[in-house]
Amino acid sequence: MKKLTFNNGDKIDAIGLGTWKSDPGKVGEAVKAALKVGYRHIDCAAVYGNEKEVGSALKESFSAYDINREDVWITSKLWNTAHKPEDVKPALKQTLSDLQLETLDLYLIHWPIAFKPILEGFPQSDSDYLSLDEVPLIETWEAMLEAKNEGLIKHAGVSNFSIKKLKDLSSKTDHAPEMNQIELHPYLQQWDMLDYCSDNNILVTAYSPLGSSDRPDVLKADDEPSLLENEVIHNIANKHDATPAQVLIKWAVERDTTVIPKSTNAGRIEENLKSAELNLDDEDMSKIKSLDIPYRYLDGKVFETESDMYRDIFDEQG
Numbered sequence: 001m002k003k004l005t006f007n008n009g010d011k012i013d014a015i016g017l018g019t020w021k022s023d024p025g026k027v028g029e030a031v032k033a034a035l036k037v038g039y040r041h042i043d044c045a046a047v048y049g050n051e052k053e054v055g056s057a058l059k060e061s062f063s064a065y066d067i068n069r070e071d072v073w074i075t076s077k078l079w080n081t082a083h084k085p086e087d088v089k090p091a092l093k094q095t096l097s098d099l100q101l102e103t104l105d106l107y108l109i110h111w112p113i114a115f116k117p118i119l120e121g122f123p124q125s126d127s128d129y130l131s132l133d134e135v136p137l138i139e140t141w142e143a144m145l146e147a148k149n150e151g152l153i154k155h156a157g158v159s160n161f162s163i164k165k166l167k168d169l170s171s172k173t174d175h176a177p178e179m180n181q182i183e184l185h186p187y188l189q190q191w192d193m194l195d196y197c198s199d200n201n202i203l204v205t206a207y208s209p210l211g212s213s214d215r216p217d218v219l220k221a222d223d224e225p226s227l228l229e230n231e232v233i234h235n236i237a238n239k240h241d242a243t244p245a246q247v248l249i250k251w252a253v254e255r256d257t258t259v260i261p262k263s264t265n266a267g268r269i270e271e272n273l274k275s276a277e278l279n280l281d282d283e284d285m286s287k288i289k290s291l292d293i294p295y296r297y298l299d300g301k302v303f304e305t306e307s308d309m310y311r312d313i314f315d316e317q318g
């Protein structure tokens with residue numbers, strides 16, 4: 001399995017198991033199935049609402065499959081209601097307790113968007129948000145670094161940050177984010193982001209690598225393009241006797257990102273890991289390069305407010 005290396009030498013497996021949209025009642029079995037077949041990287045988040053079940057499955061798997069905790073990379077994310085510096089550690093501790101862990105390998109600021117701490121569910125109006133003037137990202141970031149200094153997390157990073165936001169944050173701290181987790185797939189290739197991150201020693205994780213067609217309807221458009229049904233991807237899969245999902249996952253690995261396909265189906269979990277064995281050639285890579293639209297499945301519309309507080313979070317320039 002290919003690994004990517006952090007500045008201090010720590011290594012993360014390129015292919016991990018995603019747990020967003022993995023239903024309670026299914027996610028635990030998925031984590032166990034993944035660890036059993038050789039996954040050593042699990043991607044979690046408080047807002048997925050399933051960390052307790054993931055935690056029990058981790059504990060069971062460590063003993064059932066004789067796996068050392070240190071050999072599994074576990075990422076989680078700070079939800080938008082906990083951006084105030086004093087709220088960061090309590091949120092992290094809740095996640096650690098749910099996951100039954102002493103420390104996380106990586107903790108990410110989930111979105112560059114702050115909700116009121118009391119908010120349950122998703123915002124309905126402007127008054128459910130805090131602006132980034134009220135809770136500047138650098139303050140949240142410094143609280144993340146404090147948690148790192150205390151040993152509660154080994155690495156700190158962000159998610160859904162634009163290049164502009166990465167630059168802004170990096171200019172205000174000696175410890176820039178070590179990871180940016182973003183939507184990446186052949187319809188949204190974001191080469192500029194990859195270049196910026198590689199030039200600045202920031203690793204990148206690709207989410208929604210298969211197009212996340214199991215998203216809730218409120219996060220879906222009527223006429224979205226399908227990645228798993230794309231003809232070019234199918235032809236490449238047939239050429240290698242592989243599946244479309246394997247092509248999409250290996251493409252992400254070839255671009256030196258980590259990638260976190262979600263599945264709760266044991267067969268597909270194994271299939272996805274086995275994409276590591278697929279060899280995509282230059283012709284395949286160049287055919288896939290031509291598929292860039294760009295099309296964003298998670299376009300951030302769900303965070304649009306009356307006052308446009310969080311407008312253009314992905315497309316802001318600078």
Ligand code: A2P
Binds near residue numbers: 261268
């Ligand atoms: P399932 O969990 O039933 O396997 P993403 O990782 O982009 O969020 O996509 C997740 C979606 O892709 C889920 O609907 C998941 O369904 C499906 N999926 C995961 N692995 C595969 C695969 N190997 N082939 C087809 N669909 C897959």
